[in-house]
Structures are given as C-alpha cells and as structure tokens.
Amino acid sequence: MVRRAVVLLSGGLDSAVVLALARRDWDEVYALTVRYGQRHVIEVECARAVARDAGVREHRVLDVDLSSWGGSALTGDGEVPKDRATPDATNDVPPTYVPARNTILLALALGWAEVLGAGAIYIGAHTQDAGGYPDTRPEYLEAFERMSALATRAGLEGRGPRVLAPLVRMSKAEVIATGRSLGVDFAKTSSCYDPLPSGAPCGRCDSCRLRAKGFEEAGAADPRSG
C-alpha cells in the first residue's frame, strides 16, 4: 500500500524543511498551500518552487480570504512590528498572530488527507524561538490530533492521520541544520512578514530577525539575503 502524507507548505523556511522530512519518510507527498489573504504573496511563489524542488506528487493552492474579517497584521490589519528583540521578551501573542490560522490550515489538510487516505499531516510549527503563538504549541497540536480522530470517517475507522510537527521543539538553528542535511535550497524560501515591493525581505520584522539569528547560530550563510 502506498503511504501518503499531506504537508502544509507556506513557502517559508520551516515548512520547506518539514516537506523534506516528509519526502524522506513517506512514499507520496502532497503539498497544500493556503492563500489566506496574507500580504506576502511572494510566499506562494516560493511554495511552488519548493514543491517542485522536492518532487511532491501534487501541490494545491487553496484560497480562503481571512483578511475579510481582519484581526492580524499579516492580513493587513495594523502594522507588522519591526526591530524588536527576538525572542520577544514579553512572550505576548504578537500582532502577526492570525486568529485560528493553524486550526483552519490543519482542518483543510485533514479534509484532503481523508480523500487521499493519507496517514499523516505535517505542519512546520515550532515554538522555541518564536514564543507567543498559541497554535504552535505541542499541547494544541495534540488536542487537534485527538479531535481529528473523532471528526472523519477515516478517524472512526481507526486510520485517521497523525498530526506531525517534527520541528516543534527545535530552535531555528536546528531547523536550518536539519534542512541543510536534507539538501533544502533555502534560497527558494521566503520568511519575511512584510516584504519590499520587489519581494525582497525587509530584514526588520520578527521573522527576518529570527531567520538571521538562526543562520548565524547554525554557522551558515542565508542564500536568500546573500
């Protein structure tokens, strides 16, 4: 039997590493990118390039416009913070949090996984550096998996997908080292929350700063900013 996995692919660095891990461990990998109204559509172009590189069986881009109700700096509601210390010492939920985003992404992946008969859903969540997002924590991801076992026909039949977040306890530097060992081309990934009109990273948002810190700690050069 062909073993399948669905990977949530944003076009950022983390999900590119998760995709490489899934490709290593599963027969067929299906990548799902959700265009949810984020300002940085450059990520979707990156997702396409990363999916092509990884040789996924299929890559789908699905639209669901969460910017219609706002509530996040990532979907155009307010400013993306710049030049903050990383990690944010306050550990507050940052303005770039998108309400229920990972629940929406995982729910969509759960639907496709059931149609495919997939055994796993991968998500690039990790918390070590970027505290404050409620829906990247292990206890949340475990609760989603428990719920999903009751939610679908596959779950009722005892073959619902695992929810796997292999990066969840890694630092950004460990994520980068893992990706390098698997041959991920980070030049094709985009992490910036607020890219310049050219698509180049701003270099000042939380995500750019975490990425730079991660490459520094991993002792590597970022091919994207290079």
Add this chain to the structure above:
Amino acid sequence: MVRRAVVLLSGGLDSAVVLALARRDWDEVYALTVRYGQRHVIEVECARAVARDAGVREHRVLDVDLSSWGGSALTGDGEVPKDRATPDATNDVPPTYVPARNTILLALALGWAEVLGAGAIYIGAHTQDAGGYPDTRPEYLEAFERMSALATRAGLEGRGPRVLAPLVRMSKAEVIATGRSLGVDFAKTSSCYDPLPSGAPCGRCDSCRLRAKGFEEAGAADPRSG
C-alpha cells in the same frame, strides 16, 4: 459588555433554528455561510434570506473550494443517493459526507469569533435521525471545543468561545417544533442535497425525506414543498 455569538448558517432548516435560538440568547449574532463547492448554491440564497429575517448584526459568505479535491457527492463527486429508507439502517457514513467539513466550518467560525470577541459558536449539527456523519456527534463537538481552548489567544486567556449545538440530541420533528415556536419561516430554507435546476427540492434525497418525515411527525405542513 455586548455578548456576541457566531452562527454557522447553511440555509438549511437546522441552522435556521439554531440562528433563532442564538438570537434569543445573545445580544449580537453574526452569521457565517461557507460556500465550499456544494452543488446546491440555492442554500446560499436561502442563508441570505434567513439571516435578513433573523436580524443578524452581520452575515458573511466565505468561499473555500473543497470540490477541488472531491471526496463527496455534495461537491460533485458521485451521485446523491435517492429514495433510501430514513434513517439509513446501515448507519454507514453516507456518500454525502464531506471530508472534515464541520471541522473546516468550525475552524473558520473560530477565527471570526476571536476577532469579534464572541463567547459562542453555534452549529446546527444533530444526529438522532441522520446517523452516520462522524462530525455531528457530541463527542466530536466536545473534542473540538477542548482543542479550540488551546488554539487561540482568546482561549489562552480563558475567554475562548463555547461550541454550542443545541439540536444535537433532537429529532427532526423536535427541531421543527422548536423553530415554529421561535417563528422561523421555513419557507425560506432549503434542505435538498440535489435541487432541480429551478431550485425546487428533489423530494427524494436523504435530506428531503428526513425533512418530510420531520414535518409529518411534528404535525405541520412544510411551507416550502406546499
């Protein structure tokens, strides 16, 4: 403080009753209709009429195309069963099941609920007559609520929404009686899984048959088929 609730509104009979219950019990009600690629877009027109009737604060229609990966007779994959006994004696998951549908709908409602600061999400799930759908059962809905308390900023702060399914243990006849007592205009609702080109109900799918049986047992005439 204004007490708000979000109601998932399909345009069918059940969610119209749930909306009336929410309007009775909350200060401001927000209705969310998701156009997920179902064949019966007539439901969306009905949802608009029902929302208007109920005097909701705001009604949003969100698109997310689940027909792209299929897996359900409701989104065009295979035939909608006709002339079956109701309830289906086999209790199998019916072909009109949409993979992870209620999880996707509830996840979207959870996002909007957080933006609004809503205290409840209502869903018209009920199981008594229409066995077989995994994501209408109380144990599933409770698991979703537990997961949601970990998923959002509101949840972390102890003010995440309740997930309320007030019809969950009612028969269709009880749902209809409840709606009648609250003045719901059932003429504005559409339950059919496979309407005629005119928008009229087919009268033969599971949903039409359950509706007819419900009105009969409630001792009432269905204003839509009359």
